[in-house]
Amino acid sequence: MLPENLDQILLLITQNQGRLYSYILAVVGNREYAQDILQETNLIIWRKADTFTLGSNFQAWIFTIALNQIRAFRKQRGRDRLLFDESLMIQIAEEVEQFQDYDLRANALSLCLQKLPDKHRKIVHRRYFQDTPLTNIATEMKTSSNAIKSLLHRVRHTLLHCIQQQIDLKEAN
Known part of the structure; x- marks a missing residue:
């Protein structure tokens, strides 16, 4: 089902792509992984667009989706030495979110x-x-x-x- 505020959601997604990619890259530390996770995150954002309430914090919402996608990616990749461990990943994510403004x-x-x-x-x-x-x-x-x-x-x-x-x-x- 398409959200009734589709134009506004598309605008928010477009305006936040750079921040979203930077956030993912900062957490995973690998450009190739970050691009893959960004694509998956955008799919989830699009699928869940009708659950977003305009006027609430869009950036926090997409960062939460991205963090969940990062976790899923880590689980898929297993114990890849190129990925940060869970506690460091969470710490980095929290630090990056502090700079969202x-x-x-x-x-x-x-x-x-x-x-x-x-x-x-x-x-x-x-x-x-x-x-x-x-x-x-x-x-x-x-x-x-x-x-x-x-x-x-x-x-x-x-x-x-x-x-x-x-x-x-x-x-x-």
Whole structure:
């Protein structure tokens, strides 16, 4: 039976393919195995699509399906030396899931960087994207290294606060 919200489910599946593959690869540590498991996981996701409730955590749902497929794959492969043991696999899976909000944070950071005054954004860019030493930035800005260091500290605090606000807004919607 096809789910009534087929278009939305297809969009979610498509949007999450990269994350899903990365998750599987991180857990199994082998590209060929990860591709096989991804295909099987996608089949299960498709078969169970009508059980997914829109508005709930799609990524957690597909990661759970993927972890079950990884377990099934391990069982099929037996004691293959190229696979992690069960306890390590679970530990890796838990660690990877903690980073599931990476895209959300990256998007929030991008928005927050745009909100900074030009001067601050340029300094952040020089320091963190171009890896320019503080002394060089200070010389270019005709100020002290301590002043730049202090400014960057305040900007990081501002960015952190802004990112958290963006995430809170996103989660509220």
